[in-house]
Amino acid sequence: MASFAREVAYRIFARELSDTTVALERDPDDAYAPQYVLTPTGAKVNRVFVIGTLTEKEDIGTDTEYWRARISDPTGAFFMYAGQYQPDATRALTEASVPEFLAVVGKVSVYTTEDGRVMTSIRPETISVVDALVRDRWVLETSRQTLDRIKELEEGNCENLSMIEENYSMDLEQYRQMVASALESMQ
Amino acid sequence: MIDETSEQIRKRFLELNVDIELPEIERRLSDLTERFKVPIAEAERSVVSYFLRERKIKREDYYGTPQGAASSTRIADINQSEQWINLRAKVVQLWDSTSPAIDQVGLIGDETGTIKFVKWTKSNLPELVEGKSYSLENMTTDEWEGRFSVKMNRTTRIQELDEEVETQDREAQLMQIDDINQSGQWINLRAKVTQLWESEHESIDQIGLIGDETGTIKFVKWAKSELAPLEEGKSYSFENLVTDEFEERFSVKFNNGSSIKELDEDIETPDREAHLITIDDINQSGQWINLHAKVVQLWESEHESIDQVGLVGDETGTIKFVKWAKSELPALVEGKSYSFENLTTDEFEERFSVKFNKGSSIEELDEDIEVGFSATEFTGAMVHIQDGSGLIRRCPICNRALMKGTCMEHGNVDGIHDLRIKAVLDDGTMVQEALFNREITESVSGITLEEAKEMAVDALDQSVVLDEMKKRLLGRYYTMSGSILDRYMLVENVQLVEGVPDNGVDALLAEVT
Known part of the structure; x- marks a missing residue:
């Protein structure tokens, strides 16, 4: 039976999330099944917790506030959209300034643009301003958990192994390098 | 560079x-x-x-990049939110708008399916008429809890079509309750009303359980549908109900097109012989059981239809219980042990609970049942703070948190201020919900009860305290310890975890390179 317990917030670097192109099919018999995306290192993700620097924010709404924001970590950038259905996140984005460290909890979705590019974005649930010390801990934790996933995947321990092989290059060395460069940025 | x-x-x-x-x-x-x-x-x-x-x-x-345009699609193909789309569709149903911001809301359909639509008042769009077909251009898709909808906005173009858009057939079939496994189906049932519950909303005329030989199912009868009232214990033939699903549970909804006819026969509903079991044996919902257990905690009831809610425990663990006001059972006292008979088990979000009903019985035991707890530690980021956190007021008699200044038990009382946080911590692999009492809340937020009261007075609004706590706590890492009660850790110690351990970066780098 599918689980309706609160979804864990995965720790994923921006580069890995922006490489993500696979949205898992929902159970067709279950209209309330959560949407998951499958990342190149094998994480099956509905929710993420990310910390990075707010590098852009823009209110693109017409009738109501609708914010588009970019949050950068040492490997790339997360894209997020927040509007009237995310009142806490919208208020936080209204108040936030560029650049500033933000901690974001949100849901991930994969979509295809008009010109055929597959993009990921985060719909934030909560956003808070944090300092460099908290950010450092996130980078270390995300490095740890990314390396753990790479190792599991290399050993073939992944429930969606065949789907990953079909959709991604399986060049896991690039993600090791990504982790290495993230860690080096902290030295 | x-x-x-x-x-x-x-x-x-x-x-x-x-x-x-x-x-x-x-x-x-x-x-x-x-x-x-x-x-x-x-x-x-x-x-x-x-x-x-x-x-x-x-x-x-x-x-120098151009802007994209909306693409034409069909309802069954909508599988992403935030897309700009065009549809040719028929207005299948119009519902009551629940908010002045919403001008019209309902269902539209094409050959491939139906989808909810929302038309904002602000957008100033022409009125849609039930049964008419339209070309709808420049709408956005949205998603909530896995369901898609389309939103009409200021840029949406609505044009009535001469031809009629075919929608999917909805001929209702006679079914048995056990066979209901899809939402959005039109069905007929022959069933008995086994329970009527308190309606929690004025838009709902009646709500409760109906049952046939194969099982029971929740029903909802809208006030709008203007149907004859149902009576508990009577059997009916129901036609044109729509099935629905929420959190993996099915229900049936009555609507304008539904019909109700009382039957002379009495429909048998499933047998329900209760057995004495232990709490860790509860692994199915809808079972009738007996328990020997102690009342570990009484929580504040969140609704007047609920008389008491809290935790009961035996040697094997604890479980949430709900006692309906309607069932008219004696009040349970925290710390006392009881023999409970004829409770029903329920499940929500993979957690089980037991419910008292009219047929339940409660008898106090002389023995004192020992309850199994365990203490544990958890480190993670605070990813959420639940409602009911921050500055609250409690009833001076029973200590329950007041709802809008009112105690469920003792009515309008002069509440005593208190601080608490219901937090969710997450370490990337696991989630732990936690209860911070006043002392823990003060130390972790740096806001004392006195300061919180001043903040609330200055702002004329006590929610400022919760907002400030969210700002200070969310996104930070904590290590906490305490005992686990049901979903919650009752936190006895909590500490902010800052920065990275010495050597942490180098050790990890050595692993990569």
């Missing part, structure tokens, strides 16, 4: 006849790359955005 990128940015702006000084660009770039550890490409983007805004230049002029 920074020199080069700064030069490029300056050059591109000069082509647009905007002169930006090089040191200004360099300063912004290096602040982002050095202090904020942002990759150079991201820093460039951020700095360009800043100057585009400052100098009021369009993004397209700098980057």
Whole structure:
């Protein structure tokens, strides 16, 4: 039976999330099944917790506030959209300034643009301003958990192994390098 | 790297006849790359955005990219939110709008399926008529809890079609309750009303359980549908109900097209012989059981239809219980042990609970049942703070948190202020809900009860305390310890975890390289 317990917030670097192109099919018999995306290192993700620097924010709404924001970590950038259905996140984005460290909890979705590019974005649930010390801990934790996933995947321990092989290059060395460069940025 | 990128940015702006000084660009770039550890490409983007805004230049002029247009699609193909789409569809149902911001809401359908639509009052669009077909251009898709909907906005174009758009057939079939496994189906049932519950909303006329030989199911009868009232214990033939699903549970909804006919026969509903079991044996919902257990905690009831709610426990664990006001059972006292008979088990979000009903019995035991608890530790980021946190008021008699200044048990009382936090911590692999009492809340938030009261008085609003706590706590890492009760850890110790351990970065780097 599918689980309706609160979804864990995965720790994923921006580069890995922006490489993500696979949205898992929902159970067709279950209209309330959560949407998951499958990342190149094998994480099956509905929710993420990310910390990075707010590098852009823009209110693109017409009738109501609708914010588009970019949050950068040492490997790339997360894209997020927040509007009237995310009142806490919208208020936080209204108040936030560029650049500033933000901690974001949100849901991930994969979509295809008009010109055929597959993009990921985060719909934030909560956003808070944090300092460099908290950010450092996130980078270390995300490095740890990314390396753990790479190792599991290399050993073939992944429930969606065949789907990953079909959709991604399986060049896991690039993600090791990504982790290495993230860690080096902290030295 | 920074020199080069700064030069490029300056050059591109000069082509647009905007002169930006090089040191200004360099300063912004290096602040982002050095202090904020942002990759150079991201820093460039951020700095360009800043100057585009400052100098009021369009993004397209700098980057030269065109805007996309909405694409025509069919309802069954909608599987993403935030898409711009066009549809040709028929208005299948119009519902009551629940908010003045919503002008019209309901279902539209085409050959492939139906989908909910929302039309905002602000958008000033023409009125849609039930049964008519339209070309609908420039809508956006949205998603909530896995269901898609379309939103009509100011730029949406609505045009009535001469031809009628075919929608999917909805001929209702006679079914048995056990066979209901899809939502959105039109069905007929022959069933008995086994329970009527208190309606929690004025839009709901009646709500409860109906049952046939194969099982029972929740029903909802809207006030709008203007159907004859159902009576508990009577059997009916129901036609044209719609099945629905929420949190993996099915229900049936009555609507304008439904019909109700009382039957002479009495429909048998499933047998329900209760057995005495232990709490850790509860692994199915809808079972009738007996328990010997102690009342570990009484929580504040969140609704007047609920008389008491809390936790009961035996040697094997604890479980949530709900006692309906309607069932008219004696009050349970915290710390006392009882023999409970004829409770039903229920499940929500993979957690089980037991419910008392009219047929349940409660008998106090002389023995004192020992309850199995366990203490544990958890480290993670605080990802959520639940409602009911911050500055609250409690009933001076029973200590329950007041709802809108009222105690469920003792009515309007002069509440005593208290602080608490119901937090969710997450370590990337696991989630732990936690209850911080006043002492823990004060130490972790740095806001004392006295300060919280002053903040609330200054702002004329006690929610400012919760907002401030969210700002201070969310996104930070904590290590907490305490005992686990049901979903919650009752936190006895909590500590902010800051920075990274000595050698942590180097040790991990050694693993990669």
